[in-house]
Amino acid sequence: MVDINNNVSGLNRTSTQSADSQLPKKELDEASFLKMLTMQLSYQDPFKPADNAQMLSQMTSMSTTRSINQLSTQMGGLNDLMMSSQALQASSLVGQDVLIPSDTGYLDEDSQLSGVIAVGAKTLSNIKITIEDEKGQVIKDMVINGAQQGNVAFNWDGTDKNGRPVMAGKYKIKASGADISGKSESVPALTYGQVESVTLGSKSLPTRVQLKGLGLIMLTDIVEISGSKNQPKEPSTPQPSAVI
Numbered sequence: 001m002v003d004i005n006n007n008v009s010g011l012n013r014t015s016t017q018s019a020d021s022q023l024p025k026k027e028l029d030e031a032s033f034l035k036m037l038t039m040q041l042s043y044q045d046p047f048k049p050a051d052n053a054q055m056l057s058q059m060t061s062m063s064t065t066r067s068i069n070q071l072s073t074q075m076g077g078l079n080d081l082m083m084s085s086q087a088l089q090a091s092s093l094v095g096q097d098v099l100i101p102s103d104t105g106y107l108d109e110d111s112q113l114s115g116v117i118a119v120g121a122k123t124l125s126n127i128k129i130t131i132e133d134e135k136g137q138v139i140k141d142m143v144i145n146g147a148q149q150g151n152v153a154f155n156w157d158g159t160d161k162n163g164r165p166v167m168a169g170k171y172k173i174k175a176s177g178a179d180i181s182g183k184s185e186s187v188p189a190l191t192y193g194q195v196e197s198v199t200l201g202s203k204s205l206p207t208r209v210q211l212k213g214l215g216l217i218m219l220t221d222i223v224e225i226s227g228s229k230n231q232p233k234e235p236s237t238p239q240p241s242a243v244i
Contacts, residue, residue: 090207090219093195098209099224105191106213107158109168115191117144117152117175124177124185129154132172139166148177170213192226193217 099116107113117127127144140161144152154173160166173189193211198219201207207219 090198090209093198093209093225096195097192097226098195098222099190099192099226100217100221101190101223103173103189103191104170105173106193107168107171112155112157113171113191114155115173115189117154118188118190119148119150119152119177123147123149124179124187127152127175127177130174131156132174134170139171190223
């Protein structure tokens with residue numbers, strides 16, 4: 001009985017494979033194209049032979065299609081390699097401070113909030129920095145004296161105008177400076193955030209990073225990697241020299 005069942009099973013597999021091999025192909029591959037072209041030449045009218053230019057055009061079209069398919073496969077592999085490399089680089093950001101294009105930063109307990117005032121190519125003097133809480137209340141004003149250009153770094157020690165420590169949370173940075181005519185002009189502020197985790201991306205969703213107290217942002221939105229808060233930072237531009 002076991003041999004009969006095995007024979008029947010073998011016949012079923014053979015029948016299935018035979019049926020699968022007889023199914024029509026949905027795509028015309030190179031072998032099928034050459035076979036069709038050979039049959040076309042063998043059945044052509046000897047008094048009206050096929051046009052050489054037309055055959056050459058068909059062969060060129062098939063070759064181009066094959067090259068495009070190969071290129072698409074190679075690009076897919078390259079894309080996977082780039083995503084793997086990006087994921088490896090992003091994983092090293094955990095615990096690091098990164099500069100993001102947002103004027104809202106997160107102040108941790110017993111810490112400071114730092115960022116950059118993007119003055120740009122113009123020259124502004126007496127940069128005024130206003131720090132507001134989530135309700136829009138002014139916590140502190142600081143001034144960087146003198147003429148400033150480019151990216152002007154700032155650090156807030158987390159205290160209010162009376163020198164008392166404030167609660168941890170989100171704070172908004174507003175900045176303005178005076179141009180050569182003395183007119184006040186607003187300038188954008190960028191803040192640093194600490195990376196807590198990295199969410200690896202896919203073909204449809206890019207890699208994202210989780211910033212402490214600020215949520216998820218795209219990896220491509222990061223402007224600068226600053227290092228860890230445990231490492232002392234040496235400011236490259238003057239620090240606020242006056243507090244209002």
